[in-house]
């Protein structure tokens with residue numbers, strides 16, 4: 001008897017976890033993603049500043065241990081739930097013919113995309129932090145700017161403009177990047193570019209009243225104070241109206257010149273999620289609504305019994321959960337159990353993993369109220385645990401050892 005065809009859309013935290021562990025004795029498995037690697041998002045900022053090589057912040061979706069899994073490098077552009085067919089566009093520089101993939105069971109995990117809120121100029125001029133190409137682009141831009149700043153004919157005023165890093169978004173992703181960049185400036189760039197590094201400024205812009213607003217008041221206050229002590233310029237209550245190639249235009253405030261602009265303001269639904277004819281959340285981020293067994297709702301009351309949705313793209317009706325890697329993995333683990341023995345599964349139950357935010361200089365905060373060095377240790381240990389392979393974990397530990405002896409990759413290459 002032929003095995004049921006299980007098709008997974010998206011090779012991110014949710015989809016990649018599934019293909020690492022799904023039984024190919026039980027299912028004929030296909031995964032479709034426009035990128036051939038899984039992006040280990042919590043490691044991107046560290047890779048960008050050279051704490052370890054970029055390849056440690058990603059994993060190939062194809063694996064020599066899992067050759068029985070089919071992978072197609074393509075976008076799923078639409079799904080016909082009646083005929084159980086995914087329509088796909090190959091993702092290559094050259095235009096190739098579209099194709100169809102039929103499924104018996106479908107798992108939707110296309111994640112989200114950065115939300116620019118339609119702010120003019122952001123798509124064209126800002127950097128994002130979603131995958132390894134983004135982390136590479138940030139490192140390249142940073143080093144290019146430092147080289148420009150040290151040219152003999154670059155004026156002091158221009159140096160100041162070039163070496164202004166603007167991060168838009170004061171949530172955990174933006175603040176973690178600020179912390180890593182500040183550490184890099186103090187530990188490495190100050191040695192390689194002693195004159196220019198002293199001119200570097202890092203600013204955080206957020207339309208809210210404070211940064212890290214998801215934490216309790218004493219924690220976000222602590223974070224604000226600590227970052228201010230490190231001369232990070234925190235600009236809250238700042239609504240960005242538009243940006244151009246060198247300037248940020250802020251409502252009611254003076255225009256600011258920048259050398260690097262990183263946009264880290266949160267999520268918007270992916271093009272695929274937007275196009276799907278399924279029930280979605282009504283407020284805020286549009287996510288595919290599922291029941292407590294992660295089956296996608298086709299309308300207000302009925303689910304598709306053979307369509308599951310998880311990760312950032314999905315949420316459980318009546319039990320909203322945060323769009324995090326941790327939650328994507330918890331749901332993937334649950335779905336593996338359901339797929340292994342599909343009859344009468346128990347409802348999904350989430351467990352809460354503590355959030356840790358790094359603030360730079362060996363300092364951090366944890367959701368439960370931890371502050372200081374212990375939070376930093378927890379955060380760094382997290383880097384190893386986030387890695388999805390033994391090779392990756394060893395690579396990170398070896399990189400740290402080499403960094404302590406010779407400086408980071410930025411200093412040594």
Ligand SMILES: Cc1cc2nc3c(=O)[nH]c(=O)nc-3n(C[C@H](O)[C@H](O)[C@H](O)COP(=O)(O)OP(=O)(O)OC[C@H]3O[C@@H](n4cnc5c(N)ncnc54)[C@H](O)[C@@H]3O)c2cc1C
Nearest residue numbers: 010012013014041042076110111272311312323324325326
């Ligand atoms: C810089 C950064 C740091 C983060 N740090 C943390 C952290 O420390 N802890 C934490 O818990 N969370 C963290 N997150 C959040 C975490 O990355 C997300 O919650 C997680 O990636 C969600 O997993 P997912 O599988 O739903 O989506 P993703 O991991 O985004 O994967 C979605 C995949 O779907 C693919 N895809 C998109 N559209 C299509 C399509 N049409 N067809 C086929 N494939 C498609 C994409 O290419 C992608 O590979 C961080 C996020 C960022 C950006």
